Amino acid sequence: MEGDPIMMRRQVTGALAVATAFGVASLLFVASGRSTSSAAGEPVTWSKHVAPLVQKHCQGCHRPSNIGPFSLLDYGDAYRERRKILRAVERRMMPPWKPVPGFGEFVDVRRLSDAEIQTVRDWVSGGAPEGDPRDLPAPRQWPETWTLGAPDAMLSPAQPFEVPSSNRDLYRCFVIPTSFPEDRYLSAVEFVPGNRKIVHHVLTYLDTTGASAALDQAEPGRGYTCFGGPGFAATGSIGGWAPGARPQVNPDGVGVLLPAGARVVMQVHYHNRGNEPAGDQTRIGLYFAKRTVDKRVRSIPVLNRGFAIPAGAARHEVNASFTLPPAWNVHAIGITPHMHLLGREMKVTATTPDGTVRPLIFIDDWDFHWQGTYTFTEPVLLPGGTRIDVSAVYDNSEANKKNPSRPPREVAWGEATTDEMCIAFIRVTADAERLGYQPK
Numbered sequence: 009m010e011g012d013p014i015m016m017r018r019q020v021t022g023a024l025a026v027a028t029a030f031g032v033a034s035l036l037f038v039a040s041g042r043s044t045s046s047a048a049g050e051p052v053t054w055s056k057h058v059a060p061l062v063q064k065h066c067q068g069c070h071r072p073s074n075i076g077p078f079s080l081l082d083y084g085d086a087y088r089e090r091r092k093i094l095r096a097v098e099r100r101m102m103p104p105w106k107p108v109p110g111f112g113e114f115v116d117v118r119r120l121s122d123a124e125i126q127t128v129r130d131w132v133s134g135g136a137p138e139g140d141p142r143d144l145p146a147p148r149q150w151p152e153t154w155t156l157g158a159p160d161a162m163l164s165p166a167q168p169f170e171v172p173s174s175n176r177d178l179y180r181c182f183v184i185p186t187s188f189p190e191d192r193y194l195s196a197v198e199f200v201p202g203n204r205k206i207v208h209h210v211l212t213y214l215d216t217t218g219a220s221a222a223l224d225q226a227e228p229g230r231g232y233t234c235f236g237g238p239g240f241a242a243t244g245s246i247g248g249w250a251p252g253a254r255p256q257v258n259p260d261g262v263g264v265l266l267p268a269g270a271r272v273v274m275q276v277h278y279h280n281r282g283n284e285p286a287g288d289q290t291r292i293g294l295y296f297a298k299r300t301v302d303k304r305v306r307s308i309p310v311l312n313r314g315f316a317i318p319a320g321a322a323r324h325e326v327n328a329s330f331t332l333p334p335a336w337n338v339h340a341i342g343i344t345p346h347m348h349l350l351g352r353e354m355k356v357t358a359t360t361p362d363g364t365v366r367p368l369i370f371i372d373d374w375d376f377h378w379q380g381t382y383t384f385t386e387p388v389l390l391p392g393g394t395r396i397d398v399s400a401v402y403d404n405s406e407a408n409k410k411n412p413s414r415p416p417r418e419v420a421w422g423e424a425t426t427d428e429m430c431i432a433f434i435r436v437t438a439d440a441e442r443l444g445y446q447p448k
Contacts, residue, residue, distance in 0.1 A: 051134060051137060051139070052127055052130040052131040052134055052137075053131070053137050053138060053139025053140070053143070054083045054086060054087070054131065054136065054137065054138050054139055055083070055138060055139035055140055055141055055142075055143040055144045056139050056140070056143035056144075057127050057131065057139075058086070058127065058128060058131045059083075059086075059144055059145060060145050061120070061124055061127065061128070062080050062086060063145060063147075063148055065103040065118055065120065066080050066102070066103060067080055067081060067148060067150075071150060073204060073205075074204045074205075075201075075204045075205060075207070080093075081147075083138045086136075087136050087138075090131075090132050090136045091132065093128060093132075094128055094129060094132045097120055097124075097125050097128050098125060098129070100119070100120075103118040103119070103120065104118060104378050104380075105117060105118040105119040106371045106373065106374070106375070106378055106379075106380070107369050107370065107371055107382060108370040108371065108372055110367075111355075111367040111368075111369060111370035112343070112367050112368050112369045112370070112382070112384065113384060113385045113386070114382045114383060114384060114385060115383045115384070115385050116254060116383070153200055154198055154200065154293055155198060155254070155255060156196055156198050156255055156257070156293070156295060158293075159198065159293030159294050159295055160294055160295055160296045161293075161294040161296075162291055162292065162293055162294070163184045163186070163272055163274070163291070163292040163294065164184065164289055164290065164291040164292065165182040165184065165230060165231065165274070165289060165290075166230075167230060167289070168202065168287040168288060168289040169182070169230050169231060169276075169287065169288055169289070170285050170286070170287050171203075171206050171278045171280045171285060171286050171287070171288060172280065172285055173280060173282055173283050173284050173285050173286075174280070174281065174282070174283065176279060176280075176281065177208075177277065177278075177279060177425070178233075178277070178278040178279075178280070179233065179234050179235040179236075179275060179276070179277050179278075180230075180231045180232070180233060180234070180275070180276050180278065181220070181223070181224075181231050181232050181233075181234040181238050181239070181273050181274070181275045181276075182230065182231040182273070182274045182275075182276070183215070183220045183221055183223075183224045183231070183271050183272075183273055184271065184272045184273070184274060184292075185271050186266065186269065186270055186271065186272060187269075188266065188268055188269070189268055189269075190268050190448070191265060191266070191267055191268050191445075192265075192266045192268075192294075192296055192297075193263030193264065193265060193266070193296070193297040193301040193304070193445055193447075194246060194258075194263055194264040194265075194266055194294055194295060194296060194297065195257065195258050195263060195295050195296065195297040195298065196255055196256065196257040196258065196295040197246050197247045197255065197256065197264065197292060197293065197294060197295065198255040198292070198293040198295070199247070199248070199249030199255075199290065199291070199292055199293075200290065200291045200292075200293065201249065201288065201290045202287070202288040202289040202290045202291065203286055203287065203288040205282075205286070206278050206279060206280040206282075206286050206288060207276060207277075207278065207279075207288055207290060208250075208276075208277040208278060208279040208377075209248065209249060209250040209276075209277045209379075210248050210249040210250075210274060210275065210276050210277075210290060211245070211248040211274075211275040212245050212246045212247060212248060212272055212273065212274055212275070212292070213237075213238040213240075213242035213244075213245055213272075213273040213275065214242055214243050214244035214245060214246065214266070214267065214270045214271070214272060214273070215238075215240060215242065215243070215270060215271040215272075215273055216243045216267050216269070216270050216271075217240070217241075217243075218271070219239075219240035219241070220238060220239075220240055220271050220273045221271065223238075223239050223240065234275055235423060235424060235425060236348075236422075236423035236424065236425075236427075236429070237423055238273045238275060242273070243267070243270075244264075244265060244267070244270075245264075245307075246264055246266060246272060246292070246294075247264070248381070250379070250380055256381075256383065258305065260299055261299070261300065261301060261302045261303060262301065262302075262303045262304075262305060262341075262437055263297045263301040263303075263304060263305070263445070264304070264305050265304050265305075266294070272292070274290065274292065276288070276290055296447060297445070297447050298447055299447065300444065300445065300446055300447075301443055301445040301447075302441065302442050302443050302444065302445075303437040303438065303441050303443065304437070304438075304441065304443060305341070305435055305436075305437065306338075306435070306436050306437070306438065307433045307434065307435055307436070308330065308332075308338075308396070308433070308434040308436055309330075309431055309432075309433050309434075310328050310329065310330040310356070310396050310397075310398050310431065310432045310433075310434065311328050311398075311429070311430060311431035311432075312326055312327065312328035312398070312421075312430045312431075313421045314421070315420065315421065315428075315430060316418055316419070316420045317350060317402045317404045317418065317419045317420070317428060318404065318418055319404060319413075319415070319416040319417050319418050319419075320404065320405055320406070320416050321402070321403075321404045321405065322403055322404075322405040322407065322408075323352070323401055323402075323403065324401070324402045324403075324404060325399060325400070325401050325402075326399075326400045326401075326402065326430045327397065327398065327399050327400070328397075328398040328400075328430055328431070328432075329395060329396065329397050329398070330395070330396050331393065331394070331395045331396075332390060332391075332392050332393060332394045332395075332396075333392060333393075334392040334393050335392055335440075336392045336438070337389075337390075337391050337392050337438070337439040337440065338390050338436040338437060338438050338439060339387035339388060339389055339390065339436060339437050339439065340358075340368070340384060340387060340388040340390055340434050340435065340436050341383060341384060341387050341388075341435050341436065341437060342381055342382060342383040342384060342434075342435035343356060343368055343369050343381070343382050343384075343432060343433065343434055343435065344379075344380070344381040344382070344432065344433040344435070345369060345371060345379070345398075345431075345432045346379065346429055346431045346432070346433070347374055347376070347400060347402070347428060347429055347430060347431075348376055348425060348426075348427065348428045348429055349376050349410045349411065349412055349425065349426075349428075350402040350403055350404050350408065350410070350411060350419060350428055351374040351376065351400065351401075351402055351428070352373075352374050352401045352402060352403045353370075353371065353372050353373075353374060353399075353400065353401040354369070354370070354371050354374060354398065354399070354400045354401075354432065355369070355370045355371075355398070355399045355400075356368040356369050356370075356396065356397070356398050356399075356432045356434075357396070357397050358388070358390055358394050358395070358396050358397075359394065359395045359397065360390070360391055360393070360394050361391060361392075361393040361394065366388060368388070368396075368432075368434070369382060369432075376410070381433075381435075387437070390434075390436070396432075396434060398430065398431075398432045400430045402419075402428065404416050404418075404419055412425060412426045413426060
């Protein structure tokens with residue numbers, strides 16, 4: 009598939025604004041009036057019923073020195089924040105998971121079941137008792153640095169970057185050279201934010217032309233300002249990070265290409281709500297493929313650049329479509345939807361040549377601050393001739409509190425926050441590809 013228009017870019021505008029999600033307006037707590045007992049008829053307690061849920065779904069972000077605005081490692085923490093916890097889970101703001109169930113099957117689903125939400129509801133309405141500490145599960149062991157073990161190589165800006173105080177959104181690109189004399193394939197990539205309290209999300213772009221170095225030199229200070237993209241035509245990506253995300257490990261025989269001599273441009277979205285400047289030096293761990301690599305991870309962008317959303321339109325639909333050429337037999341391994349602040353819904357389907365419609369993803373409550381890349385539980389076969397359709401809905405009315413324009417204005421495609429996008433990246437492997445790459 010050399011020379012085809014499948015792009016190596018992978019947008020992982022995966023960003024998890026936990027502080028924003030919990031910063032909702034205060035509401036009066038009203039007891040549900042339902043039973044406060046478990047299915048076994050016993051009182052719902054922190055130690056036996058709630059702590060395991062929090063440990064599984066919440067502590068990845070809600071622990072000291074992480075991005076969560078408060079810790080949830082023990083009963084005292086949870087009791088103080090019990091009403092915030094209840095509001096967040098009832099509204100399905102927490103844990104962060106946007107895909108509609110049953111429309112595509114994904115790994116690492118963070119969505120609570122109705123029964124789990126009821127458990128939290130019963131616990132709070134019953135007075136949030138601690139219960140017997142002997143019922144607590146064993147504490148989770150959180151790695152201090154690399155969850156996959158020491159990486160084969162580590163990339164990082166040369167010096168920490170100071171983020172100004174009270175700067176709600178700052179996008180900064182850091183150009184990191186690599187010195188590998190030959191192409192390398194990565195079996196995994198892990199991101200370690202230097203300051204989880206201010207790092208909102210991280211994206212990477214590959215530069216094989218040197219364009220990023222010119223952008224860096226043109227702006228004083230470390231790195232350069234960027235939003236939506238790196239400001240040059242990227243030739244690939246090695247992934248990204250958002251709070252709660254786990255390192256993506258490729259299956260045996262599949263790798264992410266890191267071209268010889270490429271610069272890795274790391275875009276960091278900062279969100280410093282504090283009163284003082286804060287420093288960050290995020291690191292990227294590279295894990296080289298140790299076995300033969302036959303397939304390269306590629307990305308198919310399905311997008312529409314030619315739309316205009318009328319001012320005042322409360323529900324404006326934009327569509328995009330891409331049909332795989334007959335020779336392109338691929339398997340989809342993941343998907344990344346992307347819109348900006350006016351986005352409300354995005355649905356992606358694949359229609360195979362025999363007319364079968366396969367759901368890929370549906371997000372019916374879009375939030376720019378809650379984006380991600382989603383990996384399918386099983387690769388989805390997309391034979392040549394398959395049509396991939398994207399349907400996106402936007403709200404450009406005054407009623408949309410996230411609308412950045414007052415009064416609303418017509419909005420078209422663009423990189424700025426106040427512009428819009430309609431795009432879904434489909435991560436695929438080519439069935440016929442046999443690279444035969446042998447690690448050195």
